[in-house]
Amino acid sequence: MRRFGGAAALALGIVLSAMTGCGTASSSGDRTEILVSAASSLTDCLQDIKARYEASRPRVAVHLNFGASGALRRQIEQGAAADLFISADGENMKLLLDQDLIDESRLTALLSNELVVVAPADSDIRIGAIDQVFQEKIRHIAIGDPETVPSGAYAREALEHLGLWDAVRPIAVYGNNVRQVLAYVETGNADAGFVYRTDALASNQVRTVYTVDSSSHGPILYHVGIIKTSRHRDEAEDFHQFLRGAEAREIFEQYGFGVTE
Amino acid sequence: MDRAFDWDAFFQPVWLSLKVSFIASLLVMALGIWAAHRIGGRRFFGKTLLETTLLLPLVLPPTVVGFLLLVLLGRRSWVGRLWEWWFEQPVIFTWHAAVIAAVVVAFPLVYQTLKAGFASVPNEYKDAARLDGAGEGQVLFRITIPLSVRSLATAYVLGFARALGEFGATLMVAGNIPGRTRTIPTAIYAAVETNEWLLAGLWSAVLICIAFALLLATRTRG
Numbered sequence: 356m357r358r359f360g361g362a363a364a365l366a367l368g369i370v371l372s373a374m375t376g377c378g379t380a381s382s383s384g385d386r387t388e389i390l391v392s393a394a395s396s397l398t399d400c401l402q403d404i405k406a407r408y409e410a411s412r413p414r415v416a417v418h419l420n421f422g423a424s425g426a427l428r429r430q431i432e433q434g435a436a437a438d439l440f441i442s443a444d445g446e447n448m449k450l451l452l453d454q455d456l457i458d459e460s461r462l463t464a465l466l467s468n469e470l471v472v473v474a475p476a477d478s479d480i481r482i483g484a485i486d487q488v489f490q491e492k493i494r495h496i497a498i499g500d501p502e503t504v505p506s507g508a509y510a511r512e513a514l515e516h517l518g519l520w521d522a523v524r525p526i527a528v529y530g531n532n533v534r535q536v537l538a539y540v541e542t543g544n545a546d547a548g549f550v551y552r553t554d555a556l557a558s559n560q561v562r563t564v565y566t567v568d569s570s571s572h573g574p575i576l577y578h579v580g581i582i583k584t585s586r587h588r589d590e591a592e593d594f595h596q597f598l599r600g601a602e603a604r605e606i607f608e609q610y611g612f613g614v615t616e
Numbered sequence: 617m618d619r620a621f622d623w624d625a626f627f628q629p630v631w632l633s634l635k636v637s638f639i640a641s642l643l644v645m646a647l648g649i650w651a652a653h654r655i656g657g658r659r660f661f662g663k664t665l666l667e668t669t670l671l672l673p674l675v676l677p678p679t680v681v682g683f684l685l686l687v688l689l690g691r692r693s694w695v696g697r698l699w700e701w702w703f704e705q706p707v708i709f710t711w712h713a714a715v716i717a718a719v720v721v722a723f724p725l726v727y728q729t730l731k732a733g734f735a736s737v738p739n740e741y742k743d744a745a746r747l748d749g750a751g752e753g754q755v756l757f758r759i760t761i762p763l764s765v766r767s768l769a770t771a772y773v774l775g776f777a778r779a780l781g782e783f784g785a786t787l788m789v790a791g792n793i794p795g796r797t798r799t800i801p802t803a804i805y806a807a808v809e810t811n812e813w814l815l816a817g818l819w820s821a822v823l824i825c826i827a828f829a830l831l832l833a834t835r836t837r838g
Contacts (some may be wrong), residue, residue: 356823424652425809425810426809429809429811440753491661494705494706494819495706495709495791500806500810502806502809502810503809505812524794524795525793525795527793528709528791528792528793529791529792529793529794529806531792539791542686542690542691542692543690543691543692544686544690544691544706544708545709
């Protein structure tokens with residue numbers, strides 16, 4: 356028993372010292388690390404932008420945390436140490452603004468996008484009008500969970516606007532973020548799905564079969580804001596500035612995003 | 617809460633979870649009895665390897681099980697195609713997929729419990745029956761099973777409880793379709809993400825009560 360107690364104390368000591376070692380990871384060596392929580396649809400282009408940014412700022416490391424804007428917003432509310440937040444809508448940004456977690460003076464609408472319906476590249480599904488999502492070939496249509504995923508919220512809004520939402524619900528498979536929706540369609544497990552035009556462009560395993568009329572839902576505008584509790588304010592502002600610069604703009608446009616003035 | 621409590625939305629995952637767990641527990645018992653009888657009581661080449669493989673879901677993250685099931689059952693796989701051709705609907709994103717996930721993760725617990733129970737039946741009894749001309753089926757149903765009823769009950773309860781609690785693999789293969797494939801664990805996950813803590817709390821309470829009752833039942837038996 357005594358021997359076991361000694362071993363347990365040793366193990367506990369090792370674990371505790373390892374944990375305190377990890378606690379101060381926000382600046383490793385000489386580099387300041389900033390955490391950017393960004394909508395999943397930005398996955399590819401932000402990785403490009405990060406590489407370009409870090410190449411010109413050797414003292415800063417950018418960490419990217421992708422997820423549904425609603426889920427990221429929750430994380431920030433619960434105290435996640437993010438420095439910058441890029442949401443795929445204005446709603447989640449506004450909710451943080453209302454709680455005084457975002458610096459209003461630096462809040463900007465950065466990008467625009469379009470909502471489309473995609474199908475697997477090898478499927479022969481055709482959609483001429485939105486009510487044709489009800490067809491024998493479509494057993495499951497993937498949609499981001501409207502409660503947390505903006506693309507799903509836009510899709511619900513458009514379908515509600517056309518009086519089709521209640522009919523779609525029984526065949527709707529909810530994804531946790533827009534890239535999961537895309538994956539559901541890529542693997543053929545869902546026959547169609549609502550994603551952004553930029554997601555459709557990023558994948559060669561899906562094709563766009565329908566573009567949702569933008570007047571049927573609110574404008575798709577990506578907002579970027581600096582978190583008030585950021586401990587790396589200068590770096591966050593610098594990255595924010597970079598996102599609005601010509602270099603980033605070129606990358607955004609290359610991926611199909613609309614850049615707002 | 618600014619709107620009336622939606623009892624329908626509350627009960628749908630509860631019924632679905634009970635349905636999935638009940639069917640999965642029956643299936644896993646059948647599989648477990650068969651496996652414990654065929655594999656557990658014998659010695660053959662590769663037995664340890666086979667048993668280790670069957671026990672893997674006990675220690676693997678559910679995401680690995682979910683991933684493998686997706687590869688195996690997805691619509692691009694031949695199993696998935698065969699299923700779709702036979703049942704005229706894909707298996708992924710249906711509650712059947714939830715049953716399959718539950719069976720896979722519950723199997724190790726059921727198998728281990730049954731194997732131990734069957735092993736406690738003296739071989740002399742079985743050999744005596746065989747000597748009198750009983751077939752393997754008769755030995756199983758007339759000797760082994762009646763003499764290990766307690767282990768059977770424990771195995772069933774553990775299998776049911778594990779099936780009820782299955783989350784990761786289920787979410788990956790059955791998806792999250794409210795009213796169709798949203799089980800209690802999936803519903804809790806979604807409720808926490810959308811800040812519906814009352815619902816998350818109620819569902820958690822339901823699961824805690826059921827799991828407690830089930831575990832208590834196995835302990836008073838043993």
